[in-house]
Amino acid sequence: MRGLRIRVRGIVQGVGFRPFVYGLAERHGLTGWVRNTSAQVEIELDGEPGALDAFLQELRDDAPPLARIDAVEVEERPPSGFGSFEIVESAHEEGWQAIPPDTATCEACHAETLDPNERRYRYPFTNCTHCGPRFTIIEDLPYDRRRTTMRRFEMCADCRAEYEDPRDRRFHAQPVACPACGPHAWLHGPTDDGTGGDPLARCAALLRDGRIVALKGLGGYQLACDATNDDAVSTLRSRKRRYGKPFALMVPDEGWAERLCRPTDAERNALLSRERPIVLMKRRDAAEIAPEVAPGLDTLGLMLPYTPLHHLLLREFEGPLVMTSGNLSEEPIAIGNDEAVERLGEIADAFLLHNRDIYARYDDSVVRQLAGVVTPIRRARGFAPAPVELPFETARDVLAVGAQQKNTFCLVKGSKALLGQHIGDLENLETLEHFQDALATYERLFRVRPEIIAHDMHPDYLSTQVAQEYPDPGAVRVAVQHHHAHVVSVMAEHGIRDPVIGVAYDGTGYGTDGTVWGGEVLVADWSRFERVAHLRYAPMLGGEAAIRKPYRMAAGYIWGVCRGATESEFAAFTATLPIGERIILRRQFEAELNTPLTSSCGRLFDVAAALLDVRREAVYEGQAAVELEAVADPRVDEIYPYDILRRGEGWIIDPAATLRALWCEHRAGRPLSTTAAAFHNTVASFTAAVCERIRERHDLERVALSGGCFQNALLTARLVETLEATGFEVLTHRAVPPNDGGLSLGQAVAAYAIATSS
Ligand SMILES: [Zn+2]
Ligand SMILES: [Zn+2]
Ligand SMILES: [Zn+2]
Numbered sequence: 118m119r120g121l122r123i124r125v126r127g128i129v130q131g132v133g134f135r136p137f138v139y140g141l142a143e144r145h146g147l148t149g150w151v152r153n154t155s156a157q158v159e160i161e162l163d164g165e166p167g168a169l170d171a172f173l174q175e176l177r178d179d180a181p182p183l184a185r186i187d188a189v190e191v192e193e194r195p196p197s198g199f200g201s202f203e204i205v206e207s208a209h210e211e212g213w214q215a216i217p218p219d220t221a222t223c224e225a226c227h228a229e230t231l232d233p234n235e236r237r238y239r240y241p242f243t244n245c246t247h248c249g250p251r252f253t254i255i256e257d258l259p260y261d262r263r264r265t266t267m268r269r270f271e272m273c274a275d276c277r278a279e280y281e282d283p284r285d286r287r288f289h290a291q292p293v294a295c296p297a298c299g300p301h302a303w304l305h306g307p308t309d310d311g312t313g314g315d316p317l318a319r320c321a322a323l324l325r326d327g328r329i330v331a332l333k334g335l336g337g338y339q340l341a342c343d344a345t346n347d348d349a350v351s352t353l354r355s356r357k358r359r360y361g362k363p364f365a366l367m368v369p370d371e372g373w374a375e376r377l378c379r380p381t382d383a384e385r386n387a388l389l390s391r392e393r394p395i396v397l398m399k400r401r402d403a404a405e406i407a408p409e410v411a412p413g414l415d416t417l418g419l420m421l422p423y424t425p426l427h428h429l430l431l432r433e434f435e436g437p438l439v440m441t442s443g444n445l446s447e448e449p450i451a452i453g454n455d456e457a458v459e460r461l462g463e464i465a466d467a468f469l470l471h472n473r474d475i476y477a478r479y480d481d482s483v484v485r486q487l488a489g490v491v492t493p494i495r496r497a498r499g500f501a502p503a504p505v506e507l508p509f510e511t512a513r514d515v516l517a518v519g520a521q522q523k524n525t526f527c528l529v530k531g532s533k534a535l536l537g538q539h540i541g542d543l544e545n546l547e548t549l550e551h552f553q554d555a556l557a558t559y560e561r562l563f564r565v566r567p568e569i570i571a572h573d574m575h576p577d578y579l580s581t582q583v584a585q586e587y588p589d590p591g592a593v594r595v596a597v598q599h600h601h602a603h604v605v606s607v608m609a610e611h612g613i614r615d616p617v618i619g620v621a622y623d624g625t626g627y628g629t630d631g632t633v634w635g636g637e638v639l640v641a642d643w644s645r646f647e648r649v650a651h652l653r654y655a656p657m658l659g660g661e662a663a664i665r666k667p668y669r670m671a672a673g674y675i676w677g678v679c680r681g682a683t684e685s686e687f688a689a690f691t692a693t694l695p696i697g698e699r700i701i702l703r704r705q706f707e708a709e710l711n712t713p714l715t716s717s718c719g720r721l722f723d724v725a726a727a728l729l730d731v732r733r734e735a736v737y738e739g740q741a742a743v744e745l746e747a748v749a750d751p752r753v754d755e756i757y758p759y760d761i762l763r764r765g766e767g768w769i770i771d772p773a774a775t776l777r778a779l780w781c782e783h784r785a786g787r788p789l790s791t792t793a794a795a796f797h798n799t800v801a802s803f804t805a806a807v808c809e810r811i812r813e814r815h816d817l818e819r820v821a822l823s824g825g826c827f828q829n830a831l832l833t834a835r836l837v838e839t840l841e842a843t844g845f846e847v848l849t850h851r852a853v854p855p856n857d858g859g860l861s862l863g864q865a866v867a868a869y870a871i872a873t874s875s
Contacts, residue, residue, distance in 0.1 A: 120196040121169055123160040125176070127187035128215045128503075131260045131291070133246035134158055135204050136283040137181050145172050148199035153207040155214055155259065163196040182247050182391070183217040187506075204283055207259070214258050216251055218503050219335055219479065221393040221423035223248035225286060230425045236275065241317070241426035242300050242473060246290040248391070252502060253336045254292065254476050258562050262291045266474035273298035292473075299473075302333075302426065305458070306467030317426070320469045321433035329353050331443050331457055331465035335424055336479025336498045336538075337450030338443025338457045340464060341367075343436065350407040350439060356464040358446045361736040363411035365395040365418040365481065367440040369431040374419050377404040377437065387484050387491045392499030393423035394482035396491075410439060413732075413740075415747040418483060423499075426471070442480055449541060449551040450478050477558055478551060479538050487830050488837040488847075493854050494828055496525065497538040502559065504533035505852050505862060508612035513872075516556075516567035516587070517864035518580040520599070520857035522738070524548075526556055526580075527861035528565045529869060534609070534862055535563060536853055543579040552583070571595050571868030573602070573860075575627035595868035599626030599860070600637040601646040603823035605870075606863030607855075608643065611848050613819065616642045618811050620804055620836075623824035623856070624664070624719030624738065633657065635717025635824075636770065638807050640815055643870035649815075650761075650768040650807045652721060653678055654714040658702045667723035667741045668694060668733040669702060674724045676706050679773040687780060690728060718800070718826050721772060725796045728780050729789055739825065745793050746829050753794035759803045761810070768807055775799050794831070801835035808840060821848040823863075825856035 125134070130153050138151040138160055147164035162169060173191065180186055226243045229235045237243045244250065257264040272280060276295050279287040287293045294300060304316040320330055327349040329342045340357065342349040344366050354360060368374050374388055378398040387396045395418040400406075404417065411417055420440070422428040431438065442450045443461055451457040452475040458468060479498035484491050493500060507529065515529035524540040537559055540552045559565065572584035574596045584594060597605075603626075604619030619639040628634035629648075636652030656673040657663040663670045672694060675687045691699065705712050719742060726732040726741035731748060735741050757778040760771040775796070782792050808820050820840055827833050833849065840847050853859030 118163055118196045119166050119169055120194045121160075121162045122192040122194050123162070123173075123176075124190040125158045125160070125186060125188070126156065128183065128185040128217050129158045130214055131216045131251065132183040133181040133286070133288065133290075134184055136246075136285075136288040137179075138176070139202060139204055139283045141172055141175055141179075142202040145169075147172060148202050149197070150199070150203045150205045152205045155208075161197065161199070163199050182223070183220060185217075214260065215504065216255070216258070216260050218392070218499055218501060219251045219253050220248045220499065221391045221421075222425050222428060226425065227428060230429065236297075237295055239317075239429060240296050240299075241302050241424070241429055241471070242292075242294050243425045244290065244292050244294070245286045246288065247286065249290070249292050250335055250473075252477060253479055253498070254473070255562065256476050260291060265291055266476050267292045267294070270294060270299050300471050302469060302471040304467060305470050306465070316469060317429045318433050320430060320467070323467050324434055324438065328466040329356070329464060330467050330469055331461045332426070332430070332469035333454070333457070333471050333475070334427070335475075336477070336481075337452045337475060338461060340441050340443050340461070341438045344406050344410055344439045345436060347407040347409060350409040353439060353441075353464070354409060357441070359441075361412060361740060363414055363418060364439045364441050365420060365483070366406070366410065366437045367420050367422060367427060367431060368437045369435060370421065373437060374421070377401060377406065378417055378419060381486060383486050383489070383491050387486075388419065388421055392482060393421055394484045394493070394499060395420045397483065397485040397494070406437065413744045413747060420481065426469075430469075440481075447542065447545065448547050450480055452478050477538075477555065482539075485828065485830060487827065487833045487855070488849055490849060490851055492850050493852070493858075494856065495523070495539045496536065496854055496858055501538035502535045504535050505610060507532050507534050507609060507866065508614065511869055513568040513869075514565045515569045515571065515865045515869050516565070517571035517861040517868060518584045519861035519864065520573055521575065521578040521580060523854070523856050523858040524552060524580060525858050525861050526552070526559075527865040528559055528563065528567070529865045530563060530565050534865060535559060536859075536862055539858055549579055549583075552580075567592055569593050569595060569868050569872045571597050571864040573627060573864070574598050574629070593872050595871050597864045597867045597871070598629055598646065600634055600639060600824070601641055602860050602863035602867055604639055604641045604646070604821050604863065605643055605867045606853060606859045607821045607823045607848050607850050608641075609862055609866040610850060610852050613821075613848065614643055615819075616640055616815075616817060617819040617821045617848070618808050618815075618817050619646070619821045619823070620808070621824040622718035622826035624717055625715075628716075633713055633715035633717060635715060635719055636721065637716065638804070638811065640811065640817065643867055644874045648767065649811055650770060652716040652718060653769050653771045653773075654716050655720065656706060656709070656712040657715050657720070658705050658712050660711050660713055663720070664723075664735070664738070666734050667727035670720050671724045671727040672699075672702050673706065673712070674776060676703070678771070679776055686777060689784065690780065718824070721800070722826070724776065725779060725793070728776065729783055729792055731789065731793065742826070742829060746797070746831050748789045749793035749797055749831055750790035751794065751831055751834075753791050753798070755791065755795040755798060756802045757795055757799040759799060761803065761806055768810060770803050770807060772799075772803070797829070797831045798835055800832060801839050804836055805839040805843065808845060809843065812845070818844070819846045819848065823850065823855050823859070827855040
């Protein structure tokens with residue numbers, strides 16, 4: 118006989134780890150005990166050496182689906198003479214406890230809801246240790262039912278028996294419930310006929326009838342309508358005041374996804390993953406979907422049902438549904454029943470409500486395959502707050518407040534970076550309150566007391582003000598430049614500290630010289646950066662307004678960048694400017710009035726889209742670039758000319774020749790599929806050329822890509838290909854978004870490095 122003491126760290130609580138250990142010990146004839154402590158699971162065992170070895174092997178190999186084992190420590194000790202194996206009372210102290218994020222309904226639970234002999238037949242709140250709600254219902258840790266919104270539901274005898282049986286799939290499943298004791302759903306609205314019929318069947322009937330239904334999902338309300346019904350989709354757009362921007366769809370099953378799109382293997386895996394994100398995929402030409410779902414795009418965002426409520430509804434409906442956040446454009450997603458009925462009353466014809474409260478808002482997550490890697494574009498339900506493991510351990514907690522757009526915050530504790538869920542654009546009071554609520558929840562759940570507070574350099578960002586007003590005057594404030602933070606975010610994900618060539622291409626970021634940066638090539642490590650190359654500055658005529666009006670940006674480029682003799686070549690374009698506006702713009706340009714300078718790569722894409730007449734005015738951010746990518750043919754390998762100019766110690770990328778060639782070709786009648794693709798190829802080409810020059814001078818082999826422009830799959834694929842072909846090692850995002858949604862991770866790591874190096 119031998120004795121062992123084992124400690125397991127990682128996500129090992131709230132995932133059925135103790136019953137798993139219990140079953141394993143029983144099977145190998147071992148005695149002893151298992152218990153949770155605040156930070157880990159502890160096991161003591163007596164048994165035969167062979168049985169103990171087998172136990173250790175299976176502990177790692179067969180762990181429950183939601184568990185993530187980071188470390189197993191094993192210590193030999195003399196046998197204690199245990200008589201049996203037991204699960205003993207938890208020893209909870211203050212401290213860290215890793216719980217998995219909300220997880221899609223597992224196969225076993227799904228099967229139960231479809232079996233008329235089961236007591237949970239058609240029950241929309243079925244869940245178990247391997248699936249169901251988590252962070253959307255947790256008010257505090259340690260994780261148990263008393264500290265969730267399930268508190269008000271007293272378990273019935275049947276549920277309690279499952280909850281207390283270590284051999285049951287629902288042993289200590291905190292949200293366990295059944296029709297006899299748990300939450301229930303009902304239909305509310307003007308069409309309520311008071312018949313008390315099955316709410317899901319009635320909801321599906323309304324949807325088939327072209328109505329808009331607000332339904333209470335996992336992390337907030339969603340608005341649903343028939344995705345094949347033009348009128349329903351158009352009505353939803355106008356009521357929600359969301360124009361142009363694509364809607365996501367929920368489809369009943371994988372077969373439906375294949376009917377509408379052409380998923381790659383990686384995309385199919387993402388679709389079926391337990392995070393169940395919205396996956397952006399190439400649509401089939403023949404896909405029968407209302408054109409208003411995703412106008413001007415060659416992709417659709419699809420997701421599969423992820424709660425029993427969704428499964429049952431989609432089963433009744435038997436087709437694709439638009440499934441979008443339950444909010445007015447730009448506001449946070451609604452979570453409370455009264456709140457939803459009030460805020461969404463003008464949008465929805467009916468409400469599918471239920472009485473399990475949502476404690477924290479989590480939007481649906483969005484992923485896209487970029488250069489072969491499925492990457493989050495919006496990181497929320499299913500992903501947050503799963504920590505990103507960092508290659509260092511800090512004794513001082515860090516808070517990074519993120520950017521103004523697509524805001525997330527990030528908390529660092531020990532070696533873990535906890536990136537909060539997608540909050541949205543910090544432009545209104547509601548979103549700011551959402552930010553503050555979510556931050557307060559995380560600080561409480563994870564016992565974080567930030568001593569270092571990182572923020573953007575932009576003085577007018579609301580997040581910068583939040584950092585300055587943070588109620589701890591003793592905490593150190595560190596301002597991190599926007600594009601430096603982008604580059605550090607991708608470095609941190611890969612655990613890379615040594616200097617890299619950082620390519621940060623996005624729409625807007627505050628530069629150290631007060632101009633608007635966005636086409637930046639840096640040499641950077643965590644604490645320092647040098648701006649070694651950037652896109653040539655162009656005037657933004659009318660400032661911010663140029664973002665919504667790509668034709669203004671094009672005029673700025675024509676007058677400010679493609680100067681002199683070439684300008685007459687563009688006369689046919691400038692003649693298309695609205696006449697009154699043209700005079701004003703020209704005056705603004707000459708007097709340098711309200712014309713900030715920008716090196717933004719996002720704006721350069723806008724210019725190309727405007728010149729090609731793909732998009733002259735944008736109704737949502739990034740629309741011009743997204744549509745330009747949609748028309749480009751990836752088989753084209755043409756590249757337009759460009760210039761790389763030497764300036765002091767660095768380089769300026771001058772795209773004047775590119776735009777001239779683009780415009781000439783367009784005027785000559787070359788198809789958009791060719792010109793748009795050649796433009797993408799050119800951006801990849803000049804970027805790789807600049808990296809090559811930096812490699813020669815700085816002896817760096819590693820390139821890190823970040824920034825919103827790298828949500829563009831064609832650009833990302835082209836650039837990665839080109840760089841790898843010339844021997845560069847390329848780092849791209851995997852765990853956090855390349856856009857500003859991932860910025861807070863870079864801010865946190867950069868601020869930690871800056872604060873601890875001085
Ligand atoms: Zn389950
Ligand atoms: Zn029950
Ligand atoms: Zn950015």
